[in-house]
Amino acid sequence: MKKYNNLTATLALAKASFRSIMRSPSAVVFTLAFPLIFILVFGFLGGGGTHIDVGVTPGSDVNNPVMGMLEKTGMIRLIKDKSKAEFDKLLEKGNVDAMIDVHRKVNSAAYSVNVVYTSASRDKGGILKSVLNNIFYDKTLKPTVAEIKESTITGREYKTIDFILPGQLGFSLLSTGVFGTAFVFLSLRQTLVIKRFFATPVKRSSIVIGEGIARIGFALIGALFIILIGHFFFGFTLVNGALTVVNMLILATLGVIVFMGFGFIISGIAKSESMVPPISNIITLPQFLLSGTFFSIEAFPSWLQPISRALPLTYLNDAMRKVAFEGLGLWDVKFQIMILLIWGIGIYAVAVKVFKWE
Amino acid sequence: METKKAIISVKDLVKKYDDFVAVQGLSFEVYEHEIFGLLGPNGAGKTTTLEIIETLRAKTSGEIIVDGFSVDKQPQDIKQIIGVQLQAAGYYPNLNLIELIELFAGLYGANIKPMEMLEKVNLQDKAKAKYKALSGGQKQRFSIATTLINQPKIIFLDEPTTGLDPQARRNLWDLITEIRDAGTTVVITTHYMDEAEQLCDRVAFVERGQIIALDTPDNLIDKLVNSGFERKKEVKKANLEDVFINLTGQEWRE
Ligand SMILES: Nc1ncnc2c1ncn2[C@@H]1O[C@H](COP(=O)(O)OP(=O)(O)OP(=O)(O)O)[C@@H](O)[C@H]1O
Ligand SMILES: [Mg+2]
Numbered sequence: 223m224k225k226y227n228n229l230t231a232t233l234a235l236a237k238a239s240f241r242s243i244m245r246s247p248s249a250v251v252f253t254l255a256f257p258l259i260f261i262l263v264f265g266f267l268g269g270g271g272t273h274i275d276v277g278v279t280p281g282s283d284v285n286n287p288v289m290g291m292l293e294k295t296g297m298i299r300l301i302k303d304k305s306k307a308e309f310d311k312l313l314e315k316g317n318v319d320a321m322i323d324v325h326r327k328v329n330s331a332a333y334s335v336n337v338v339y340t341s342a343s344r345d346k347g348g349i350l351k352s353v354l355n356n357i358f359y360d361k362t363l364k365p366t367v368a369e370i371k372e373s374t375i376t377g378r379e380y381k382t383i384d385f386i387l388p389g390q391l392g393f394s395l396l397s398t399g400v401f402g403t404a405f406v407f408l409s410l411r412q413t414l415v416i417k418r419f420f421a422t423p424v425k426r427s428s429i430v431i432g433e434g435i436a437r438i439g440f441a442l443i444g445a446l447f448i449i450l451i452g453h454f455f456f457g458f459t460l461v462n463g464a465l466t467v468v469n470m471l472i473l474a475t476l477g478v479i480v481f482m483g484f485g486f487i488i489s490g491i492a493k494s495e496s497m498v499p500p501i502s503n504i505i506t507l508p509q510f511l512l513s514g515t516f517f518s519i520e521a522f523p524s525w526l527q528p529i530s531r532a533l534p535l536t537y538l539n540d541a542m543r544k545v546a547f548e549g550l551g552l553w554d555v556k557f558q559i560m561i562l563l564i565w566g567i568g569i570y571a572v573a574v575k576v577f578k579w580e
Numbered sequence: 581m582e583t584k585k586a587i588i589s590v591k592d593l594v595k596k597y598d599d600f601v602a603v604q605g606l607s608f609e610v611y612e613h614e615i616f617g618l619l620g621p622n623g624a625g626k627t628t629t630l631e632i633i634e635t636l637r638a639k640t641s642g643e644i645i646v647d648g649f650s651v652d653k654q655p656q657d658i659k660q661i662i663g664v665q666l667q668a669a670g671y672y673p674n675l676n677l678i679e680l681i682e683l684f685a686g687l688y689g690a691n692i693k694p695m696e697m698l699e700k701v702n703l704q705d706k707a708k709a710k711y712k713a714l715s716g717g718q719k720q721r722f723s724i725a726t727t728l729i730n731q732p733k734i735i736f737l738d739e740p741t742t743g744l745d746p747q748a749r750r751n752l753w754d755l756i757t758e759i760r761d762a763g764t765t766v767v768i769t770t771h772y773m774d775e776a777e778q779l780c781d782r783v784a785f786v787e788r789g790q791i792i793a794l795d796t797p798d799n800l801i802d803k804l805v806n807s808g809f810e811r812k813k814e815v816k817k818a819n820l821e822d823v824f825i826n827l828t829g830q831e832w833r834e
Contacts, residue, residue, distance in 0.1 A: 226656070226689050227689050230686050230689050231689065233686065234682065234686020235687070237682075237683075238680075238682075238686075241675060241679060242673055242674040410670075414668055415670045415672055417666060418666060418669040418671070418726075421636060421659065421662075
């Protein structure tokens with residue numbers, strides 16, 4: 223008898239599954255259309271003029287009319303209590319739009335204002351500049367402010383797309399992994415496709431791995447598509463070019479494998495297809511909202527932040543942004559990768575328990 | 581039957597679903613190259629018995645050998661030499677028939693031309709159709725095509741002709757007979773006695789999980805006639821099915 227080849231069976235399944243996914247409208251919509259729509263919307267909105275983060279240089283005077291005026295504009299957020307080194311980093315990345323340092327001039331009642339802008343955030347720097355100019359010529363302030371010294375450091379320009387795209391990519395991977403896997407295994411089980419498979423010599427592991435290969439392949443094609451559209455049409459920053467893309471795809475693979483674990487669990491506990499979306503939403507929605515998909519989690523109230531920091535998507539998003547924008551290597555995001563792996567181990571431990579074949 | 585070598589032997593098979601005993605000590609043998617029929621009312625335990633032999637369900641007790649392999653110890657070996665049509669089964673969604681056959685070829689590790697498999701069951705015109713878009717009879721035929729992919733020694737057909745029109749049924753009998761003549765053993769269940777009479781070399785009647793008769797259709801009929809049985813009414817020279825066939829022709833319907 224010819225020796226049975228598990229690899230042939232696994233690849234045949236991967237091929238079948240991949241074809242099936244490509245023809246399933248919901249998979250394509252979730253993986254590609256949704257993220258692209260968000261990217262489009264945010265790409266054109268360009269951040270929506272929210273507010274300007276201005277770091278207060280350690281040692282600066284804080285009880286002066288200049289800062290009071292700045293805060294009163296409602297547009298400017300003064301950030302205190304961070305070290306000089308931290309501020310330098312933030313400024314370079316454009317996470318802080320400018321630094322301000324106010325001192326009383328020697329032998330004078332007037333203040334000297336020292337502002338440092340960053341090329342990483344020219345737009346907001348520009349707004350700050352005009353605000354400061356207004357203040358300088360403000361009659362009530364005029365006598366107390368002697369001078370404004372300005373300078374600009376060079377940083378990398380951090381665009382909205384650089385924040386939005388990795389978040390959308392992460393969420394796309396989450397939904398493909400969770401919804402796709404849950405639906406497929408539940409429906410294969412319920413429509414007795416798996417039963418028919420079991421009448422062939424195929425191993426269970428081949429079925430899982432074959433499905434996995436197809437899903438990962440599909441997710442990576444989607445990811446590549448999103449990255450390339452983002453890069454060429456919206457100026458998404460890829461610091462090290464192709465290498466950055468490869469690193470992002472490696473992270474994407476890890477992410478989708480972890481998220482597929484959720485899908486396996488859901489396919490095991492859902493009694494019918496109509497139960498898949500609600501259960502999946504319980505898993506994906508909080509991550510969609512809390513994992514820094516749209517806003518930096520630093521913008522959340524402090525009581526919410528620990529929750530954000532417990533979610534796996536947070537770490538995938540974080541790692542993606544670091545790799546894409548800061549040009550870090552995978553080793554530099556080992557902490558994020560480790561957290562994802564820990565999640566993965568936990569999820570699959572549960573999946574093995576609740577997954578059902580028939 | 582020239583040489584009667586058993587290719588399947590079932591001994592004292594028992595299957596319990598919780599407290600309910602669906603199969604109560606079945607024993608029978610299927611000979612090589614025959615068409616063996618399992619007959620019996622709904623819920624008699626036919627599907628259960630088949631699926632246990634096919635290694636798809638666990639048995640409660642008993643012993644089953646398929647072509648020298650034990651269902652307990654060598655299920656993988658058994659799966660490689662059998663072809664299975666399930667009473668209820670589905671196929672991978674969104675794929676057309678050719679792609680489904682390719683998938684099964686991969687699962688069996690068989691090297692076949694998908695189109696040839698479809699030709700065997702006269703579905704070549706539906707090669708690009710999805711399984712869902714087939715009629716009931718076409719679905720049955722497709723299922724039978726999937727049982728032949730690994731050139732099995734034995735195929736199991738669970739009610740393959742249920743829901744088919746008279747022509748399709750007859751054509752399927754021809755197909756099944758061809759398969760048998762090509763050297764494959766066939767185990768089949770059916771609720772149509774004319775079918776069993778025409779098609780099967782031997783039949784077993786199963787009721788409430790027990791075999792109540794097992795012989796060739798001829799012998800069983802003779803036995804009944806010899807016991808003094810007579811049909812209540814003289815039969816006409818033809819029946820309504822003959823009328824149907826006569827009116828509508830012999831070919832497959834699409
Ligand atoms: N998974 C199951 N759990 C519990 N009982 C079952 C299960 N499968 C079958 N049974 C019961 O076992 C008995 C035999 O079922 P089986 O499907 O083998 O009958 P069958 O002879 O194939 O009937 P049919 O002609 O209607 O196909 C039935 O009473 C059925 O209700
Ligand atoms: Mg049955």
